[in-house]
Amino acid sequence: MIAPEQVDGSFHPRRHPSVAGVELDGEAVLYHEDANTVHVLNPTATIVWNCLDGSTLDGLCADLAEAFSIDVGTIREDVLPTVQEFGRQGLIEGVEPDAVTVNARLLPLAGATEPTDG
Amino acid sequence: MTVRHATTRTVSWLARFTRDTPHRRHQGPLPLRDGGSDGTLHTLRLRGPGWGGWDALEPASMLGVRMQRQGLRSRDVPSNEFTLAPLAPYFDSGTVWAHATRTFQTLGYRFAVRSTHEGIGRYIDDMYAPSAVPGDPSVWYSILDGVPGRWSHALFRDDECLTESDRGAYVLNYLTWHVNQQVVATSDDYVLLHAAAAARDGLGILLPAAMEAGKTTLVAGLVRGGFSYLTDEAAAIHPETLLVEPFPKPLSIDQGSWSVLADFEPRVDDSTMAYLSEQWHVPPRVVRDDAISGPASVGLIVFPSYVAGPETKLEPMVRAEALLAMLKQTFRFHENGRRNLEVLGRLLDGLPCFRLVSGDLDNAVAGIGTLIDQAIETSAAGGWVR
Numbered sequence: 001m002i003a004p005e006q007v008d009g010s011f012h013p014r015r016h017p018s019v020a021g022v023e024l025d026g027e028a029v030l031y032h033e034d035a036n037t038v039h040v041l042n043p044t045a046t047i048v049w050n051c052l053d054g055s056t057l058d059g060l061c062a063d064l065a066e067a068f069s070i071d072v073g074t075i076r077e078d079v080l081p082t083v084q085e086f087g088r089q090g091l092i093e094g095v096e097p098d099a100v101t102v103n104a105r106l107l108p109l110a111g112a113t114e115p116t117d118g
Numbered sequence: 119m120t121v122r123h124a125t126t127r128t129v130s131w132l133a134r135f136t137r138d139t140p141h142r143r144h145q146g147p148l149p150l151r152d153g154g155s156d157g158t159l160h161t162l163r164l165r166g167p168g169w170g171g172w173d174a175l176e177p178a179s180m181l182g183v184r185m186q187r188q189g190l191r192s193r194d195v196p197s198n199e200f201t202l203a204p205l206a207p208y209f210d211s212g213t214v215w216a217h218a219t220r221t222f223q224t225l226g227y228r229f230a231v232r233s234t235h236e237g238i239g240r241y242i243d244d245m246y247a248p249s250a251v252p253g254d255p256s257v258w259y260s261i262l263d264g265v266p267g268r269w270s271h272a273l274f275r276d277d278e279c280l281t282e283s284d285r286g287a288y289v290l291n292y293l294t295w296h297v298n299q300q301v302v303a304t305s306d307d308y309v310l311l312h313a314a315a316a317a318r319d320g321l322g323i324l325l326p327a328a329m330e331a332g333k334t335t336l337v338a339g340l341v342r343g344g345f346s347y348l349t350d351e352a353a354a355i356h357p358e359t360l361l362v363e364p365f366p367k368p369l370s371i372d373q374g375s376w377s378v379l380a381d382f383e384p385r386v387d388d389s390t391m392a393y394l395s396e397q398w399h400v401p402p403r404v405v406r407d408d409a410i411s412g413p414a415s416v417g418l419i420v421f422p423s424y425v426a427g428p429e430t431k432l433e434p435m436v437r438a439e440a441l442l443a444m445l446k447q448t449f450r451f452h453e454n455g456r457r458n459l460e461v462l463g464r465l466l467d468g469l470p471c472f473r474l475v476s477g478d479l480d481n482a483v484a485g486i487g488t489l490i491d492q493a494i495e496t497s498a499a500g501g502w503v504r
Contacts, residue, residue, distance in 0.1 A: 020455065020456045020459050020460070022441070022460060022462075022464075024436075024437035025437050025438065027436065027438035028438070029438050029442060029445075029459070029463070031445070031459045036452045038445050040438050040439065040441075040442050107446060107451055107452065110311075110312040110328075110446065110449050110450075111312050111449055112298065112312075112329050112351070114295060115292050117281070117283045117288045
């Protein structure tokens with residue numbers, strides 16, 4: 001297990017197996033069933049999330065740079081902090097989540113509270 | 119008073135409620151109920167370090183209120199063992215029930231209600247009439263009214279005392295809340311949203327929101343405006359068909375909405391009205407006989423919130439944001455999280471979603487009417503509606 005800040009170009013980011021997701025209009029909504037947290041990704045983060053196939057982060061950046069015809073260094077400036085943030089949120093296998101970040105995304109219990117006699 | 123027998127219960131789980139516990143309020147059902155229907159005397163032995171006293175218990179618990187009535191407080195209890203005063207039984211085989219309702223089946227929950235007060239028994243029969251089914255119930259609720267020497271009102275589920283109070287209105291509110299809870303607990307076949315829902319021309323609108331957002335008021339206004347009623351509390355979505363199934367419970371209208379929904383006021387005698395003095399529980403057929411909708415396709419999702427004032431705002435929401443808001447309003451989401459996420463994702467795909475902020479019921483109903491008209495047009499043109 002590594003800290004999110006230790007994620008670098010040689011890291012092989014993999015989606016956590018307890019995370020399920022759906023995509024609506026290019027934005028992913030993820031649910032971590034062990035942590036009971038929900039996460040909404042913007043379109044850019046959704047693209048990065050969809051590309052996490054176990055290859056290295058440098059390899060991922062190279063693929064994205066080619067696909068979008070953008071300089072790989074520029075891509076890396078976006079992708080690295082994005083993957084580190086995924087790690088902080090508990091979404092990446094092998095990365096230690098940040099408790100405060102995770103707690104902020106806990107799914108609350110729905111429903112009416114018990115009536116009180118007062 | 120007759121004490122039939124005495125028992126001692128050791129309640130080890132109470133050890134969790136220590137003086138150091140930051141959140142003392144018990145979450146979930148309280149397994150400790152004294153009395154039952156037989157007037158049992160219970161001696162409670164509370165073990166574990168730092169017993170926190172009655173204030174550690176949920177406010178509605180019988181133990182808490184009984185101790186309070188006896189003047190017991192945690193600092194007055196020298197040891198962690200004490201005895202509650204014996205009480206006569208609430209009811210037995212000789213109890214005369216003034217009214218017993220038909221059996222009701224709401225989604226997965228099957229129940230009936232009997233009462234020693236005829237007026238409220240008949241009224242409850244009317245409240246849940248759309249859910250009446252033949253056959254026997256799985257659960258009997260009993261409402262006791264005016265028992266000498268006891269609290270004036272009590273509510274039982276079979277032999278378990280759920281609550282007791284001096285106020286009939288509290289007991290009726292508790293009954294409707296408990297039925298809702300049990301419906302949610304026994305309807306695993308559906309994705310259940312904390313939402314009101316209505317339909318027009320077979321096309322449904324979901325109104326997911328937290329408590330006090332104005333769901334019931336808004337859906338009552340929609341029904342009055344010609345929509346059909348699906349629910350004011352729990353929208354049941356079938357995971358395969360994505361249809362919303364009706365849960366036509368009575369509309370539970372808070373006092374704050376009585377002035378704008380004056381035509382919903384129950385017409386009952388004074389002693390029955392005492393049960394409705396804090397919240398009106400109104401069968402939807404007071405609006406019209408055919409007010410209940412059948413299963414409906416969802417054509418529109420609106421997230422309502424009540425903000426006092428004349429302004430009404432309807433703003434489009436991106437669907438990912440709408441999905442997040444729906445996940446937060448899904449009952450027992452985590453128990454079947456992957457399925458619930460997948461179903462709600464499919465439901466939302468292509469659907470228009472809006473945020474409604476309003477303090478004016480008529481304007482809110484008019485705005486939603488315009489949106490559903492557009493949805494019906496789109497549907498007729500072979501659009502996105504399933």
